[in-house]
Amino acid sequence: MRILITGSNGLLGQKITDLCMQKSISFLATSKGDNRYSKISDAEYRPMDIAIREEIESVVAEFKPTVIINTAAITNVDYCEDHKELCDLINVEAVRNLLHVAEKNNIHLIHLSTDFVFDGEKGPYKETDERNPLSYYGLSKVKSEDLLLNSAYKNWAIVRTIIVFGIAENMSRSNIVLWAKSALEEGQPMTIVDDQFRAPTFAEDLAWACVRIGELNARGIYHISGPDTFSIIELVQKVADYWGLDKSTLKTVSSSSLNQAAKRPPKTGFILDKARMDLGYDPGTFEESLDKLSSQLKKN
Numbered sequence: 001m002r003i004l005i006t007g008s009n010g011l012l013g014q015k016i017t018d019l020c021m022q023k024s025i026s027f028l029a030t031s032k033g034d035n036r037y038s039k040i041s042d043a044e045y046r047p048m049d050i051a052i053r054e055e056i057e058s059v060v061a062e063f064k065p066t067v068i069i070n071t072a073a074i075t076n077v078d079y080c081e082d083h084k085e086l087c088d089l090i091n092v093e094a095v096r097n098l099l100h101v102a103e104k105n106n107i108h109l110i111h112l113s114t115d116f117v118f119d120g121e122k123g124p125y126k127e128t129d130e131r132n133p134l135s136y137y138g139l140s141k142v143k144s145e146d147l148l149l150n151s152a153y154k155n156w157a158i159v160r161t162i163i164v165f166g167i168a169e170n171m172s173r174s175n176i177v178l179w180a181k182s183a184l185e186e187g188q189p190m191t192i193v194d195d196q197f198r199a200p201t202f203a204e205d206l207a208w209a210c211v212r213i214g215e216l217n218a219r220g221i222y223h224i225s226g227p228d229t230f231s232i233i234e235l236v237q238k239v240a241d242y243w244g245l246d247k248s249t250l251k252t253v254s255s256s257s258l259n260q261a262a263k264r265p266p267k268t269g270f271i272l273d274k275a276r277m278d279l280g281y282d283p284g285t286f287e288e289s290l291d292k293l294s295s296q297l298k299k300n
Protein backbone atom coordinates (compact mmCIF):
# COMPACT_ATOMS: atom_id res chain seq x y z
CA MET A 1 0.00 0.00 0.00
CA ARG A 2 1.22 3.50 -0.88
CA ILE A 3 -0.77 6.31 0.73
CA LEU A 4 -1.00 9.84 -0.59
CA ILE A 5 -2.22 12.11 2.22
CA THR A 6 -3.86 15.46 1.40
CA GLY A 7 -4.06 18.22 4.01
CA SER A 8 -1.03 16.80 5.86
CA ASN A 9 -0.51 20.09 7.75
CA GLY A 10 -3.87 19.57 9.48
CA LEU A 11 -4.70 17.62 12.63
CA LEU A 12 -5.83 14.40 10.98
CA GLY A 13 -3.19 14.68 8.24
CA GLN A 14 -0.42 14.75 10.87
CA LYS A 15 -1.88 11.76 12.73
CA ILE A 16 -2.15 9.68 9.55
CA THR A 17 1.45 10.62 8.75
CA ASP A 18 2.52 9.45 12.24
CA LEU A 19 0.72 6.14 11.79
CA CYS A 20 2.28 5.54 8.36
CA MET A 21 5.70 6.12 9.92
CA GLN A 22 4.96 3.77 12.84
CA LYS A 23 3.66 1.04 10.54
CA SER A 24 6.35 1.57 7.88
CA ILE A 25 3.70 2.26 5.26
CA SER A 26 5.00 4.05 2.21
CA PHE A 27 3.43 7.53 2.14
CA LEU A 28 3.67 10.95 0.58
CA ALA A 29 2.39 13.89 2.62
CA THR A 30 0.90 16.82 0.71
CA SER A 31 -0.78 20.05 1.73
CA LYS A 32 -1.30 23.55 0.41
CA GLY A 33 1.97 25.52 0.65
CA ASP A 34 4.98 24.55 2.71
CA ASN A 35 5.21 21.58 5.06
CA ARG A 36 4.53 22.60 8.68
CA TYR A 37 5.05 19.20 10.34
CA SER A 38 8.60 18.78 11.60
CA LYS A 39 8.58 14.95 11.51
CA ILE A 40 8.19 14.93 7.71
CA SER A 41 11.37 15.10 5.63
CA ASP A 42 11.62 17.04 2.35
CA ALA A 43 11.54 13.74 0.42
CA GLU A 44 8.27 12.77 2.09
CA TYR A 45 6.43 16.02 1.26
CA ARG A 46 5.12 17.80 -1.84
CA PRO A 47 3.06 20.99 -1.87
CA MET A 48 -0.24 20.11 -3.54
CA ASP A 49 -3.35 22.25 -3.81
CA ILE A 50 -6.26 19.88 -4.35
CA ALA A 51 -8.17 22.63 -6.15
CA ILE A 52 -5.63 22.36 -9.01
CA ARG A 53 -6.12 19.12 -10.93
CA GLU A 54 -2.74 19.32 -12.71
CA GLU A 55 -0.95 19.41 -9.35
CA ILE A 56 -2.71 16.22 -8.25
CA GLU A 57 -1.97 14.55 -11.60
CA SER A 58 1.70 15.38 -11.43
CA VAL A 59 2.11 14.21 -7.80
CA VAL A 60 0.20 10.99 -8.55
CA ALA A 61 2.33 10.33 -11.64
CA GLU A 62 5.48 10.70 -9.53
CA PHE A 63 4.42 8.81 -6.36
CA LYS A 64 1.99 6.24 -7.82
CA PRO A 65 -0.22 5.86 -4.72
CA THR A 66 -2.63 2.96 -4.30
CA VAL A 67 -4.67 4.95 -1.75
CA ILE A 68 -5.47 8.66 -1.40
CA ILE A 69 -6.76 9.87 1.97
CA ASN A 70 -8.37 13.26 1.51
CA THR A 71 -8.29 15.13 4.82
CA ALA A 72 -7.93 18.55 3.15
CA ALA A 73 -10.94 20.81 3.47
CA ILE A 74 -12.16 24.15 4.66
CA THR A 75 -13.26 23.02 8.08
CA ASN A 76 -14.38 26.28 9.70
CA VAL A 77 -18.17 26.05 9.62
CA ASP A 78 -18.92 29.77 10.04
CA TYR A 79 -16.24 30.71 7.49
CA CYS A 80 -17.93 28.43 4.94
CA GLU A 81 -21.26 30.14 5.56
CA ASP A 82 -19.68 33.49 4.64
CA HIS A 83 -17.38 32.21 1.84
CA LYS A 84 -19.60 29.84 -0.12
CA GLU A 85 -17.63 29.95 -3.38
CA LEU A 86 -14.34 29.11 -1.75
CA CYS A 87 -16.06 26.42 0.32
CA ASP A 88 -17.44 24.86 -2.89
CA LEU A 89 -14.05 25.07 -4.58
CA ILE A 90 -12.16 23.16 -1.85
CA ASN A 91 -14.85 20.97 -0.33
CA VAL A 92 -16.60 19.97 -3.56
CA GLU A 93 -14.75 20.80 -6.80
CA ALA A 94 -11.41 19.63 -5.43
CA VAL A 95 -13.04 16.29 -4.52
CA ARG A 96 -14.19 16.06 -8.14
CA ASN A 97 -10.51 16.47 -9.11
CA LEU A 98 -9.40 13.75 -6.71
CA LEU A 99 -12.12 11.37 -7.88
CA HIS A 100 -11.17 11.98 -11.51
CA VAL A 101 -7.49 11.22 -10.86
CA ALA A 102 -8.34 8.25 -8.60
CA GLU A 103 -10.53 6.72 -11.31
CA LYS A 104 -7.93 7.23 -14.03
CA ASN A 105 -5.28 5.46 -11.95
CA ASN A 106 -7.50 2.95 -10.08
CA ILE A 107 -6.64 4.46 -6.69
CA HIS A 108 -8.72 3.80 -3.55
CA LEU A 109 -10.07 7.23 -2.58
CA ILE A 110 -10.85 7.72 1.12
CA HIS A 111 -12.70 10.98 1.64
CA LEU A 112 -13.47 12.68 4.97
CA SER A 113 -16.96 13.95 5.69
CA THR A 114 -18.87 15.09 8.75
CA ASP A 115 -21.81 14.62 11.12
CA PHE A 116 -22.97 18.06 9.88
CA VAL A 117 -24.53 16.30 6.86
CA PHE A 118 -27.36 15.50 9.32
CA ASP A 119 -29.89 17.90 10.82
CA GLY A 120 -29.39 16.61 14.37
CA GLU A 121 -33.06 15.88 15.01
CA LYS A 122 -32.58 12.16 15.68
CA GLY A 123 -29.00 11.30 16.49
CA PRO A 124 -27.13 9.01 16.97
CA TYR A 125 -26.95 8.28 13.26
CA LYS A 126 -26.12 5.22 11.20
CA GLU A 127 -24.51 5.36 7.75
CA THR A 128 -27.79 4.89 5.87
CA ASP A 129 -29.74 7.65 7.64
CA GLU A 130 -31.09 10.47 5.53
CA ARG A 131 -28.94 13.58 5.23
CA ASN A 132 -30.34 17.08 5.70
CA PRO A 133 -27.57 19.63 6.34
CA LEU A 134 -28.33 22.88 8.18
CA SER A 135 -25.13 24.74 7.20
CA TYR A 136 -23.27 25.49 3.98
CA TYR A 137 -20.30 23.46 5.26
CA GLY A 138 -22.64 20.49 5.77
CA LEU A 139 -24.13 21.02 2.33
CA SER A 140 -20.67 21.15 0.74
CA LYS A 141 -19.85 17.79 2.30
CA VAL A 142 -23.17 16.35 1.07
CA LYS A 143 -22.28 17.53 -2.44
CA SER A 144 -18.82 15.95 -2.15
CA GLU A 145 -20.35 12.68 -0.93
CA ASP A 146 -22.78 12.74 -3.87
CA LEU A 147 -19.87 12.92 -6.31
CA LEU A 148 -18.67 9.57 -4.97
CA LEU A 149 -22.10 8.03 -4.39
CA ASN A 150 -23.25 8.83 -7.93
CA SER A 151 -20.02 7.82 -9.65
CA ALA A 152 -19.69 4.65 -11.72
CA TYR A 153 -16.27 4.29 -10.06
CA LYS A 154 -16.74 2.40 -6.78
CA ASN A 155 -13.24 2.17 -5.34
CA TRP A 156 -13.85 4.73 -2.59
CA ALA A 157 -14.86 5.15 1.04
CA ILE A 158 -16.49 8.08 2.81
CA VAL A 159 -15.46 8.52 6.44
CA ARG A 160 -17.81 10.73 8.44
CA THR A 161 -16.50 11.99 11.74
CA ILE A 162 -17.42 14.32 14.64
CA ILE A 163 -15.46 17.05 16.50
CA VAL A 164 -11.93 15.77 16.30
CA PHE A 165 -9.45 16.54 19.09
CA GLY A 166 -5.76 15.98 19.62
CA ILE A 167 -2.42 17.77 19.50
CA ALA A 168 -0.61 18.64 16.32
CA GLU A 169 2.11 21.10 15.34
CA ASN A 170 1.50 24.56 13.86
CA MET A 171 -2.21 23.99 13.40
CA SER A 172 -4.19 26.67 11.61
CA ARG A 173 -6.94 26.20 14.23
CA SER A 174 -7.31 24.64 17.66
CA ASN A 175 -9.86 22.06 18.79
CA ILE A 176 -12.40 22.03 21.58
CA VAL A 177 -10.43 20.01 24.14
CA LEU A 178 -7.22 22.05 23.84
CA TRP A 179 -9.17 25.30 23.67
CA ALA A 180 -11.25 24.45 26.76
CA LYS A 181 -8.20 23.29 28.72
CA SER A 182 -6.25 26.46 28.09
CA ALA A 183 -9.23 28.80 28.68
CA LEU A 184 -10.01 27.00 31.96
CA GLU A 185 -6.36 27.19 33.03
CA GLU A 186 -6.34 30.92 32.38
CA GLY A 187 -9.64 31.36 34.24
CA GLN A 188 -11.27 32.99 31.21
CA PRO A 189 -15.06 33.36 31.37
CA MET A 190 -16.59 30.86 28.92
CA THR A 191 -20.09 30.61 27.50
CA ILE A 192 -20.84 27.04 26.43
CA VAL A 193 -23.94 25.56 24.84
CA ASP A 194 -25.94 22.86 26.61
CA ASP A 195 -28.28 22.04 23.72
CA GLN A 196 -25.80 20.50 21.26
CA PHE A 197 -24.72 16.89 21.66
CA ARG A 198 -21.66 15.32 20.01
CA ALA A 199 -19.38 12.28 20.20
CA PRO A 200 -15.85 13.75 20.37
CA THR A 201 -13.32 11.81 18.32
CA PHE A 202 -9.69 11.30 19.29
CA ALA A 203 -7.59 12.13 16.22
CA GLU A 204 -5.44 9.01 16.68
CA ASP A 205 -8.54 6.75 16.58
CA LEU A 206 -9.77 8.43 13.40
CA ALA A 207 -6.35 8.11 11.76
CA TRP A 208 -6.29 4.41 12.68
CA ALA A 209 -9.69 3.89 11.04
CA CYS A 210 -8.67 5.73 7.85
CA VAL A 211 -5.52 3.63 7.45
CA ARG A 212 -7.43 0.42 8.28
CA ILE A 213 -9.97 1.25 5.56
CA GLY A 214 -7.02 1.58 3.17
CA GLU A 215 -5.49 -1.72 4.31
CA LEU A 216 -8.78 -3.57 3.81
CA ASN A 217 -9.76 -1.72 0.65
CA ALA A 218 -13.05 -1.14 2.47
CA ARG A 219 -15.68 0.67 0.44
CA GLY A 220 -18.84 2.65 1.14
CA ILE A 221 -19.69 4.95 4.04
CA TYR A 222 -18.19 4.58 7.54
CA HIS A 223 -19.16 6.43 10.71
CA ILE A 224 -16.08 6.99 12.87
CA SER A 225 -16.31 8.87 16.18
CA GLY A 226 -15.68 8.45 19.87
CA PRO A 227 -18.02 5.97 21.63
CA ASP A 228 -19.73 8.48 23.95
CA THR A 229 -22.14 11.28 23.08
CA PHE A 230 -22.66 14.19 25.46
CA SER A 231 -23.51 17.87 25.45
CA ILE A 232 -20.79 20.42 24.77
CA ILE A 233 -21.09 21.75 28.33
CA GLU A 234 -20.62 18.21 29.71
CA LEU A 235 -17.60 17.80 27.42
CA VAL A 236 -16.00 20.97 28.79
CA GLN A 237 -16.87 19.96 32.38
CA LYS A 238 -15.18 16.61 31.78
CA VAL A 239 -12.06 18.42 30.56
CA ALA A 240 -12.12 20.57 33.70
CA ASP A 241 -12.60 17.55 35.97
CA TYR A 242 -9.87 15.58 34.25
CA TRP A 243 -7.23 18.28 34.80
CA GLY A 244 -8.71 19.43 38.15
CA LEU A 245 -9.58 22.92 36.85
CA ASP A 246 -12.04 25.43 38.30
CA LYS A 247 -15.45 25.29 36.60
CA SER A 248 -16.87 28.48 38.10
CA THR A 249 -15.98 30.44 34.93
CA LEU A 250 -18.35 28.30 32.84
CA LYS A 251 -21.68 29.80 31.86
CA THR A 252 -24.30 27.71 30.08
CA VAL A 253 -26.14 29.25 27.13
CA SER A 254 -28.46 28.10 24.38
CA SER A 255 -27.28 27.86 20.74
CA SER A 256 -29.74 30.54 19.61
CA SER A 257 -28.11 33.13 21.88
CA LEU A 258 -24.70 32.74 20.19
CA ASN A 259 -25.61 34.35 16.87
CA GLN A 260 -23.24 32.14 14.87
CA ALA A 261 -23.26 32.48 11.08
CA ALA A 262 -23.92 28.75 10.55
CA LYS A 263 -26.66 26.69 12.17
CA ARG A 264 -25.49 23.56 14.02
CA PRO A 265 -27.37 20.26 14.37
CA PRO A 266 -28.66 19.80 17.93
CA LYS A 267 -27.81 16.12 18.47
CA THR A 268 -25.54 13.98 16.35
CA GLY A 269 -23.38 11.10 17.59
CA PHE A 270 -22.87 7.93 15.54
CA ILE A 271 -23.84 4.29 15.69
CA LEU A 272 -20.47 2.58 15.26
CA ASP A 273 -21.63 -1.01 14.61
CA LYS A 274 -20.49 -1.10 10.97
CA ALA A 275 -17.00 0.22 11.77
CA ARG A 276 -16.66 -2.16 14.72
CA MET A 277 -17.76 -5.12 12.61
CA ASP A 278 -15.92 -4.41 9.33
CA LEU A 279 -12.78 -2.71 10.63
CA GLY A 280 -12.44 -3.88 14.24
CA TYR A 281 -12.73 -0.21 15.24
CA ASP A 282 -12.63 0.06 19.03
CA PRO A 283 -12.19 3.66 20.17
CA GLY A 284 -11.21 4.50 23.73
CA THR A 285 -13.64 6.29 26.06
CA PHE A 286 -13.30 10.07 26.30
CA GLU A 287 -11.36 9.72 29.57
CA GLU A 288 -9.01 7.10 28.06
CA SER A 289 -8.30 9.46 25.17
CA LEU A 290 -7.64 12.31 27.62
CA ASP A 291 -5.12 10.02 29.35
CA LYS A 292 -3.28 9.58 26.04
CA LEU A 293 -3.48 13.29 25.26
CA SER A 294 -2.20 14.16 28.69
CA SER A 295 0.88 11.96 28.30
CA GLN A 296 1.53 13.47 24.86
CA LEU A 297 1.36 16.95 26.40
CA LYS A 298 3.85 15.93 29.09
CA LYS A 299 6.32 14.75 26.42
CA ASN A 300 6.08 18.05 24.47
Ligand SMILES: NC(=O)c1ccc[n+]([C@@H]2O[C@H](COP(=O)([O-])OP(=O)(O)OC[C@H]3O[C@@H](n4cnc5c(N)ncnc54)[C@H](OP(=O)(O)O)[C@@H]3O)[C@@H](O)[C@H]2O)c1
Pocket: 006, 007, 008, 009, 010, 011, 012, 013, 030, 031, 032, 033, 048, 049, 050, 051, 070, 071, 072, 073, 074, 075, 090, 094, 112, 113, 114, 115, 160, 161, 162, 163, 164, 165, 171, 172, 173
Ligand atom coordinates in the same frame (compact mmCIF):
# COMPACT_ATOMS: atom_id res chain seq x y z
N1 LIG B 1 -11.93 18.66 12.94
C1 LIG B 1 -13.18 18.31 13.11
O1 LIG B 1 -13.76 18.53 14.17
C2 LIG B 1 -13.93 17.60 12.00
C3 LIG B 1 -15.25 17.17 12.21
C4 LIG B 1 -15.93 16.53 11.17
C5 LIG B 1 -15.28 16.33 9.96
N2 LIG B 1 -13.99 16.75 9.78
C6 LIG B 1 -13.36 16.54 8.49
O2 LIG B 1 -12.17 15.81 8.68
C7 LIG B 1 -11.16 16.25 7.78
C8 LIG B 1 -9.88 16.57 8.52
O3 LIG B 1 -10.13 17.54 9.51
P1 LIG B 1 -8.95 18.25 10.31
O4 LIG B 1 -9.46 18.55 11.67
O5 LIG B 1 -7.68 17.49 10.19
O6 LIG B 1 -8.86 19.63 9.52
P2 LIG B 1 -7.71 20.73 9.55
O7 LIG B 1 -6.87 20.57 10.76
O8 LIG B 1 -8.38 22.03 9.29
O9 LIG B 1 -6.83 20.30 8.29
C9 LIG B 1 -7.23 20.50 6.97
C10 LIG B 1 -5.98 20.79 6.20
O10 LIG B 1 -6.32 20.97 4.82
C11 LIG B 1 -5.45 21.95 4.29
N3 LIG B 1 -6.01 22.54 3.09
C12 LIG B 1 -6.95 23.49 2.96
N4 LIG B 1 -7.18 23.78 1.68
C13 LIG B 1 -6.36 22.97 0.96
C14 LIG B 1 -6.12 22.81 -0.43
N5 LIG B 1 -6.77 23.54 -1.33
N6 LIG B 1 -5.21 21.90 -0.82
C15 LIG B 1 -4.54 21.17 0.07
N7 LIG B 1 -4.70 21.29 1.41
C16 LIG B 1 -5.61 22.19 1.85
C17 LIG B 1 -5.37 22.98 5.41
O11 LIG B 1 -4.24 23.80 5.22
P3 LIG B 1 -3.92 25.05 6.19
O12 LIG B 1 -3.57 24.41 7.50
O13 LIG B 1 -2.77 25.68 5.53
O14 LIG B 1 -5.17 25.85 6.26
C18 LIG B 1 -5.29 22.09 6.65
O15 LIG B 1 -3.96 21.82 6.98
C19 LIG B 1 -11.77 17.42 7.02
O16 LIG B 1 -12.25 16.98 5.78
C20 LIG B 1 -12.93 17.86 7.87
O17 LIG B 1 -13.95 18.46 7.10
C21 LIG B 1 -13.30 17.36 10.79
